[in-house]
Amino acid sequence: DAGVTQSPTHLIKTRGQQVTLRCSPKSGHDTVSWYQQALGQGPQFIFQYYEEEERQRGNFPDRFSGHQFPNYSSELNVNALLLGDSALYLCASSLYRANYNEQFFGPGTRLTVL
């Protein structure tokens, strides 16, 4: 099991563009969470998907949207990119019905907005 995988590894966009990041959860996991980690900061929760629906959302604008597919993989979409969206985007997966469910993180996608 490769664990949580994310693609692409790096991405460079310009202001105003749109971007899609992808995540495949750890085998057996059904819940995917996305986090934004700005330089020098801890990860900040964006949203969480379970059963193809957004279940929780952090303090992020509607420009940030997502999707979960039947195979539990997920996408994060960001529209109208701003310079401040430059960050490492982390995906984490977990199992909804596990006790004390641990989140497993992917390696991240580094997004640079110019």
Next chain:
Amino acid sequence: AQRVTQPEKLLSVFKGAPVELKCNYSYSGSPELFWYVQYSRQRLQLLLRHISRESIKGFTADLNKGETSFHLKKPFAQEEDSAMYYCALTEALFSGGYNKLIFGAGTRLAVHP
């Protein structure tokens, strides 16, 4: 407001010295506390959680609800402990469910030979 505070951005110690990474939290419900670690060029991974009361790689952390703290300790630091350490909390969900993590800003531990 839900918040995790790690007051030190950098903690620099010599090999064999004791280590204490500080974490304070603010949370209105019943939290579950974690320490995550990120070694150089590796992904973020769970080090330990308060509920399990384990010692992982010689590290321990005790939840002090009165002081709302969850400091990470190790009696004798090793060079391989050098990494970024993040304290995090979530609502205690003992039967599964949605569990967003709230992270602190992290403390870089540098252990010198």
